[in-house]
Amino acid sequence: MIKILTVAQREFTTTVFTRAFLLGLILPPALIVLGIAISVAFSTERAPAVKGSVAIIDRSGQVASTLTAKFTPEALERLYRDDAGEQVSKAVSKAADQASKGPADPVGAVGGQLDAVQAAAAIAGTTPKLTLDVLAAEASVDAEKARLSDWTVDQGGRLMLIVIEPGVVAPKAGGPIETYQVFTAPKLDPRVVAPINRGMVYQAVVDARLRGAGLDPVRIAGLMSLAVPRAAEVTKQGERRGSGAAQFIIPLAFFMLVWISAFSGAGQLLNNTIEEKSNRIMEVLLSAVSPFELMAGKILGQLGSGLVIISVYAAAGVFALVALAYADMITWWQIAWMMVFFIAAYLFIASVFTAIGSAVSDIQEANSLMTPAMLLIMIPMFAVFPIVQNPTGTLAKMLSFMPPFSPFAMIARVGSNQPPAQWVIALSAVFSLAAAVGAVWCASKIFRIGVLLYGKPPNLITLLKWVRMA
Amino acid sequence: MSVAIKLEAVRKTFGAKVAVEGLDLEIPQGSMTGFIGPNGAGKTTTIRMIMSILFPDSGTLSVLGRRSAVESKDRIGYLPEERGVYRKMKVGDFVQYMARLKGMSTQDSKAASNQWLDRVGLGDVRVKKCMELSKGMQQKVQFISAVIHHPELIILDEPFSGLDPLNARLLRDLIDEQHQAGRTIIFSTHQMSQAEAICDRVVMIHQGVKRLDMTPKEIASQFDPRTLIVEPVHEDAEPALVESLPQVERVEQVERVWEVSLKPGAEASEALAGVASRVPCRRVEVRRVSLEDIFIDIVEGRQATREQRQKLREALRSSTPTAARGDGAGD
Numbered sequence: 001m002i003k004i005l006t007v008a009q010r011e012f013t014t015t016v017f018t019r020a021f022l023l024g025l026i027l028p029p030a031l032i033v034l035g036i037a038i039s040v041a042f043s044t045e046r047a048p049a050v051k052g053s054v055a056i057i058d059r060s061g062q063v064a065s066t067l068t069a070k071f072t073p074e075a076l077e078r079l080y081r082d083d084a085g086e087q088v089s090k091a092v093s094k095a096a097d098q099a100s101k102g103p104a105d106p107v108g109a110v111g112g113q114l115d116a117v118q119a120a121a122a123i124a125g126t127t128p129k130l131t132l133d134v135l136a137a138e139a140s141v142d143a144e145k146a147r148l149s150d151w152t153v154d155q156g157g158r159l160m161l162i163v164i165e166p167g168v169v170a171p172k173a174g175g176p177i178e179t180y181q182v183f184t185a186p187k188l189d190p191r192v193v194a195p196i197n198r199g200m201v202y203q204a205v206v207d208a209r210l211r212g213a214g215l216d217p218v219r220i221a222g223l224m225s226l227a228v229p230r231a232a233e234v235t236k237q238g239e240r241r242g243s244g245a246a247q248f249i250i251p252l253a254f255f256m257l258v259w260i261s262a263f264s265g266a267g268q269l270l271n272n273t274i275e276e277k278s279n280r281i282m283e284v285l286l287s288a289v290s291p292f293e294l295m296a297g298k299i300l301g302q303l304g305s306g307l308v309i310i311s312v313y314a315a316a317g318v319f320a321l322v323a324l325a326y327a328d329m330i331t332w333w334q335i336a337w338m339m340v341f342f343i344a345a346y347l348f349i350a351s352v353f354t355a356i357g358s359a360v361s362d363i364q365e366a367n368s369l370m371t372p373a374m375l376l377i378m379i380p381m382f383a384v385f386p387i388v389q390n391p392t393g394t395l396a397k398m399l400s401f402m403p404p405f406s407p408f409a410m411i412a413r414v415g416s417n418q419p420p421a422q423w424v425i426a427l428s429a430v431f432s433l434a435a436a437v438g439a440v441w442c443a444s445k446i447f448r449i450g451v452l453l454y455g456k457p458p459n460l461i462t463l464l465k466w467v468r469m470a
Numbered sequence: 471m472s473v474a475i476k477l478e479a480v481r482k483t484f485g486a487k488v489a490v491e492g493l494d495l496e497i498p499q500g501s502m503t504g505f506i507g508p509n510g511a512g513k514t515t516t517i518r519m520i521m522s523i524l525f526p527d528s529g530t531l532s533v534l535g536r537r538s539a540v541e542s543k544d545r546i547g548y549l550p551e552e553r554g555v556y557r558k559m560k561v562g563d564f565v566q567y568m569a570r571l572k573g574m575s576t577q578d579s580k581a582a583s584n585q586w587l588d589r590v591g592l593g594d595v596r597v598k599k600c601m602e603l604s605k606g607m608q609q610k611v612q613f614i615s616a617v618i619h620h621p622e623l624i625i626l627d628e629p630f631s632g633l634d635p636l637n638a639r640l641l642r643d644l645i646d647e648q649h650q651a652g653r654t655i656i657f658s659t660h661q662m663s664q665a666e667a668i669c670d671r672v673v674m675i676h677q678g679v680k681r682l683d684m685t686p687k688e689i690a691s692q693f694d695p696r697t698l699i700v701e702p703v704h705e706d707a708e709p710a711l712v713e714s715l716p717q718v719e720r721v722e723q724v725e726r727v728w729e730v731s732l733k734p735g736a737e738a739s740e741a742l743a744g745v746a747s748r749v750p751c752r753r754v755e756v757r758r759v760s761l762e763d764i765f766i767d768i769v770e771g772r773q774a775t776r777e778q779r780q781k782l783r784e785a786l787r788s789s790t791p792t793a794a795r796g797d798g799a800g801d
Contacts, residue, residue, distance in 0.1 A: 006570050014559070280554035284615065286523050287548030288571035290540055452523065454552075 003289045007297025012304040015268050021305070024264070025312060047080050047191035051129040052151055052159035054196060057139050059166040062212070063180075064134050066204040071132040079195045080127035128192050133158070151185035159185040160193065162201055169208045180205065235328055250329055251388045251415030255380070257313050258342045258411050263377060265306030266349040269298060273357030274366060282451040291448040295358075299350045299440065306346050307339075314338070330415075333422075337414045340429050345407035347436035349376060351443035355463065358450035365457035372460060380408035391416035400428045403435030442467045473532075474499045474623055474654040475520055480529030482515055489515040491678045493529070497656060497671075499622075502649045504665030505658035506761060507675040513658040514551050516675065517627050520656075521548055534623060544573040547621035551628045551658075553612045557601035561592065564600055565614055572619035579618070586614045590640070606637040613641060617648060624648055626657035630664055642668060662761035674765060681768045693759045693767075698730040698738070700745055701753040711748045717741040722776050729757075729776075 015021055054071075058064035135144060144161055151157040165178035182197050207217040232239050276282055285294055314335060321327050352373055360366045383405065387396040391413045399409035400420070410428040413420055420428075445467045450458075458466075475497040482490040490512045497503050505513045518524040519531060522539040533539040539546055556564055562583055569579030587593050590610045595603060603611065609632065617624060629645065630638045646668065649655050659665055665672055672689065674682035684692070700712065709721040709728055717736035722729045732741055738756050745754055766782050 002573075003571060006567070010567055014556075276556075279557055280552045281556060283523065283550035283552045284548075284554065284568070284612065285571070287521060287546070287550065287616070288543060288568065290522075290543075452518075452552075 003293045004297040004300060007285075007289065007294055008301035008304065011269075011272065011298050011301025015272070015302065015305045016308055025309060028260075029313070029316075047128055047195070048189050049128055050153060050159065050189065050192055051156040052185070053131045053133045053157070054160040054162065055133040055135050055144060055147075055158055056162045056164065057135045057137065057141065057144065058164040059137050060164050060168045060208075061137060062169045062208045063164045063201075063204050066207055067200060068132060068134060070200055070204060071130075075200075076130060077127050079199050130159075130196075145183050148183055148185045151188070157185070159188055160196060164201075164205070168205055169212050237325060237328065240325060246326065246329055247417045248388050251391065251412045252384065253317060254334065254338055254415035255384050255388075255408060255412040257310050257317070258338060258345055259380060259408060261306045261310035261313070261342055262346040262349050262407075264309055265302040265346055266353040268305060269302045269350050270353040270357045270366065271363075272298065272302075273354055274360060274363055277358065277360070277451065277454075278362050286451070291451060292444050294451075295354055295444055295447045296440075299347070299354060302350060303343065303346055306342065310339070310342050334414055334419075337425055337429070338411055341407035341411045341414075341432065344429065344432035344436045345404070348404040348407075348432075348439045351436070351439035352376065355443040355446040355450065358447040359453065359463060360450075360457045361454050368457070369460065369463075376404060380405055383409060384412050387412045388416065391418050392420075400424075401431055403432050404439070406432045406435070445469070472499045473497065474501075474534060475656070476532045477516075477520075478530045480516075480519060480526045480531060482519060482524065482526050488678050490519070490526075490675075493675075493678075493680055495673065495680065495683070497654060499654050500652050501671050502645075502655045502669050503657075503671040503673060504669035505656060505673050505675060506660070506662050506665050506765070507681075508660055510677075511675045512678040513675055514627055515678075517550075517625055517656070517658060520625065521546070544619060545622045547572075547616040547619065547624040549612055549616040549624075549626045549629055551631075555600040555603075555608055555611060557599065559600055560597055561600055561603065561611060562587065562596035565611060565618060568615035569618045572621075574619050582618050583614075586618055587611075590614065590644070605632060606634060609633055609637065609641070613644060617644075621653065623654045624656070626655070628659060629657055630659060630661065662765065666761050672761065674761075674768065676765075676769055682764065689761075689764065690759070693764050696732045696734075696736070696738070696759075697757040697763075698732070698741060698745060699753070699755050699757050700728040700730055700749070700751055701726060702728070703750040703752050707749050712745050715741060715744045715748070717744065724776075 056064055056067060058067075141161075141163055144158075147158045148161060151159045161183040163181040163183070165180060166172050167175050167178035168180055171177045180201060182193070182201070184193050210217045210220055230241055232241060276285070282294075289297070318327075318330070318335075321329055356366055356369045356373060360369065383395060383399055386393065387399065387409055390396060396409060396413055399405045400413060402409075406428050410420075410425060410432070414425060419425070446463050449466045449469070450463075473496050475495065477493050477495040480490060480493040480495075481488070493512075493516065495516075505516065507513055515524060519526050520533055520539060522533075522543075531538065534542045534545055536542050556567075559567070565583040565587065566576075566579045569582055570576060574582065584593070584596070587596055590613075592607060592610060595607065600608065600611065609629075613626075613629070616626070624645075626645070629641060633641060642664075645655060645657070649668075657665075666686070669686065671685050672682065673680060682689075705726060709723060712718055712728065712730055713721045717732050717740055719731045719733045721731070730741070730745065732738060742754060742756065745751065762783060766779050770778050770782060
């Protein structure tokens, strides 16, 4: 046992007390935060400033005129500016607010706000430069459609064709109520199409229907505008804005902690084992310790480095939750289970990786054996999202008792807002740990033979044969 | 004298290949035994079985009175043929780590490490990384790692391979010192001259089978000199004059020298006198029997032709330990 601890101590100190380990601990989360910040800062909903014409064939005779009236440069400017869009919604909710308070005219208030928005939008930036082309009602759709393919970003041309069916406002002679069709030029940015389709044509058709029913569209719009409030959560500590996302984020965080810590510890083990083999140090070590002592020491040492990783990240996570007054989102027993499932997951993966490391002479040879091991890494990744979305579903229940995936599946369920009963979690832990012990046993068989072998690397079948040998 | 290692009818195979067959071996305590034989003979496999790194298919084994070396690992020092160091570890740390793995306390291992490194002239490089050392220096570090814990039994697999003559000399002195201190030493080599120079016992293995197990004295008495080296004064002297002597089996001419093989049981001194009386000689002498000759005799038989002997001799001298093997079978 002392020898195992001596090996473990070396494995731990040579891994953890290095600059690489410190960087590896800090860099990935820092890069993720940076990546999110960059993508938020630079991503835009804004449509590119393409030019061209939008053609309309109005077979109902009731939509084209409304659309023509709406299709002003100012309206387009307003339509395509996402910041403007946000201001519109703010203005609308403000107007609605006023409307609820008194007899003031909500529609007028909205109109006043919109003018200011329009003026602001007109000053800045570029938006698509579009013109409206009203075609004859009896024009051939096929012929007009054909022109769409001639559009180019540089030259412009027709980029959209809207066909309003005859019965779009009111059904014609017992027929069904109809809709409209939209055709676009190839590879036209969807951000150009959507505002015209949803914002303009849809609205023009609805307006025509309202007028047909004898209602005033402007008045209806004013009445319909209503700011939807966000739910407030009432906790023992007080009220806070609703955290619908937290119910996904917490189990995902538990899962990621286990996944990252288990694989970084095991990955290090693979590298170190291969390094020891390619440096021909194995036999020197085996003169002092038995193969099992060596392997156990190495696995134990990297368990330590994995525990450092999971503890640092978990502590940071708990600190963040406390700082943001979300401390009630997790409990200590969840963290305790996370440690248990981390150990089970790590032991299994570490065994597989050590066995592979012991059987090959260098990192290139390891690649062919790593393919099945990659499944071990990837399957939990694919499975976690369905499990988080439905923690009591069949997939979640099934994987919770299927080592080596059980630790990952179960920890995601433990973190969810519908955690299984404690005895179910305990049973899954027993399954996972039993499988891990089995994996260590198999790995020790492979390790004993593998560490002294050089030359042609064994394949998976040979490894399994070694397990059955001796 | 008690026995340090005892092997009885040990057999080891790797797949279809028989690495060691029916090996009986007794190594007395305090002896210095050389394992000799060409590469692939079964030396490393035997040593690995003694070390319990490999396990025999059949047969029994006892090491320092125990059934396996596992139970007495801390009493054994082992320098394997496949030996390396942790490249990024500091020299002092590496030696200490090995000492601690052999059961020494942290404090003792530090003191012993410093003492040994100073002794072999590596005191200055204690804080350097192992990869910064020359190969000779690394070999010394590995040797220290093998003996730092005062083992009763020291097993060295090809300890001299890759060393320059100066370092080989130093290592030989270090090994000798351990021997003087009463430790049992086994070392394997394919260089027979090394074994000849320092061993008090020689075990010869060929193709997995023990072919010889004797002290140098026994070898000298059993393998009596049977070759005379004759250099005639006249280059056109007739070998047939010597060949007709009753003690002589055959004569081979190598450039200006004749190698005269004697019949089994023939007295060398009589043959010497006979040759001198028939042919005027610049030089006539009894050739000392080398382990190499004995080995060749055993492997190829006494009737081997000169070409066969020369080929085997070259193979023995040129062979260097192979770094990589496919089937796990060592020498």
